[in-house]
Amino acid sequence: MKKLKFPTAQTILLIIAGLVAILTWIIPSGKFDSLQYHKAENVFIVTTLQSNQTLSATQNTLDSLYIKIPLNKFTSGDIWKPISIPNTYHKVEAKPQGIIAFIQSPIKGIIAAADIIFLVLFIGGLIGIMNYTGAFDAGISWLAETLKGKEFVLIILVTVLIAIGGTTFGLAEETIAFYPILIPIFLAAKYDAMVALACIYLGSSIGTMCSTTNPFSTIIASDAAGINWTTGLTSRFIMLVLGTLICIIYTLRYAQQVKKDPSKSVIYSQKAAIETMFGNSTNSTVKLSTRLRIILFVFAMSFVIMIYGVSQLEWWFLEMTVVFLVGAVLIGFLAKIDEYTFVDLFVKGASELLGVAIIIGIARGITVLMEDGQISDTLLYYASNATNGMNKGVFINAMLFIYSGLSFFIPSSSGMAVLTMPIMSPLGDGIGIGRELIVNAYQYGMGLFAFINPTGLILASLAIVKVGYNKWLKFVMPLVIILLAFTMLVLTISVYL
Incomplete structure (x- = not known):
């Protein structure tokens, strides 16, 4: 009998998309009314099922709608997306998503995720150029x-730096660029590719889970909850330090086992294939010449400029993609690569990450099915009602699990914040706890599930190394359980302080 194989990332996501389509036939369609600030006219636009209504942009308007958010959060641009209006949920005409919608969802998702898909493809093109120059091989051999x-210093350094990026400006999708670069370095250090995946993905996940100044989660969620983003900052910083420490210790322990005995690797059966895929740079005969050092500097500066632009200049995917294109052209010029060879290398490099790009598109297609089926608000409505009558400790942990569950359907942190905070944060008032704890439960719930969330970034990350989702679960689940227990303990203590 032929041995059954765990399905590919694409198949897993298509199965999930099918299940979501079925849910649109079971879960009633519903909507909250929404409010959005229009800066040019200095008015609020309230969108209901029947019409759009224009209201004056005043604090009285917000108070009359039971939106406990200061007016300046809208006028300053901190809240730029439409937010849900409390107590306005109503059922709407069902819009079940049939077989045609299911088939179309991956295509719609690819179109909707075109910005990040082009970023991934251009990163692949840049990697293709870099591999041709020999700078990677020489640099990795030297390192x-x-x-x-x-x-072991490499593990600590990479995890900490990426966690800092995650907590400060939401470094997440951008980490896709780091895998092809760092995996050969970890292989050269006699670790397996799972250690590289762990350092990058766990670093990003724990950083965004314990966001401190991240505008896409902490700041927008606090604003939508009607509190200052610095409220609760100390507790989130302590969580960041302790959570990152737990991740590093966990990764170091696994890495040392693999280094001592390679057969302990959860991906040992793929060892030869992965080493062939990423090359064996430890035996490189290419010397790190001055030209190659300059090429490596330009390559590194592409990431430095990208990070600076995102964190300081409000860049997004368009600007990031341009940085990598310019970097590739400069490196091609420095390496004296002729035009035809450059184009060929760039296209082949991009094609290496085409599978990753398709996974990102299919995952986005699941969100499209949810939006078209209009069941996101219904799930939020039921989730908010489920917490009625709970004591503080049970309530805050229930919020943790509710946000974990909702993040399966709404993996966007900013989307989750504006959709849920105006509804969820007032629940804390009735229980007698601060709204910053609701923000914490939102961050920790989404962040914890992000470690394994198939509709998030993990499947795209695994696809780069062609590691199965089942192998990742085997590696990471003990850590998720440890972090879950730790987070529940911290949240429970915090509501009674």
Whole structure:
């Protein structure tokens, strides 16, 4: 009998999309009225099922709608997306998503996610150019020699730096670029590719889970809850430090086991294939010449400029993609690559990440099915009602699990914040706890589930190394359980302080 294989990332997502389509036939369609600020006219637009209504942009208007958010949060641009209006949920005409909608959803998702897909493809093109120059091989060989006996420093450094990016400006999708670069370095240090995946993905996940200044979660969620984003900052910072420490210890322990005995690797059966895929740069005969050092500098600066632009200049996917295109052209010029060879290398490099791009599109298609079926608000309505009558400890942990569950359907942190905070944060008032704890439950719930959420970034990340989702679950589930227990303990204590 032929051995059954765990399905591919694409198949997993299509199965989930099918289940979501079925849910649109079971869960009633419903909508909250929404409010959005229009800066040009200085008015609020309230969108209901019947019509759009224009209201004066005043604090009295917000108070009359039971929106406990200061007016300046809208006029300053902190809240730019439509927010849900409390106590306005109503059922609407059902819009079940049939077989045609299901078939169309991956295509719609790819179109909707075109910005990040182009970023991924252009990163692939840049990697293709870099591989041709030999700069990677020379640099990795030099780094492996330099870190001999101190390879564990690499694990700590990468995890901490990426966690800092996650907590400050929401470094998440951008980490896709780091896998092809860092995996050969970790292989050269005698670790497996899972260690590289862990350092990058766990670092990003724990950073965004314990966001401190991240405008796409902490700041927008606090604003939507009607509180200052600095409220609760200390507790989130402590969670960040302790959570990152737990992730590093967990990864180090696994990495040392693999280094001592490679057969302990959860992806040991793929060892030869992965080493062939990413090359064995430890035996590189290419010397790190001045030209190659300049090429590596330009390559590194592409990421520095990207990070600076996103965090300081309000750049997004268009600007990030342009940075990598310019970086590729500069490197091609420095390496004296002729035009035809450059184009060929760039296209082949992009094609290497085409599978990743398609996964991102299919995942976005699931969100499209949810939106077209109009069941997101219904799930939020039922979730908010489920917490009635709970004591503080049970309530805050229930919020943690509610947000974890909702993040399966709404993986966007900013989308989750504006959709749920105006509804969920007032529930804390009735229970007698601060709204910053609702923000914490939102962040920790979404962040914890992000470690394994198939509608998030993990499947795209795994696809780069062609590691199965089942292998990742085997590696990460003990850590998720440890972090879940720790988070529940912290939240429970915090509501009684």
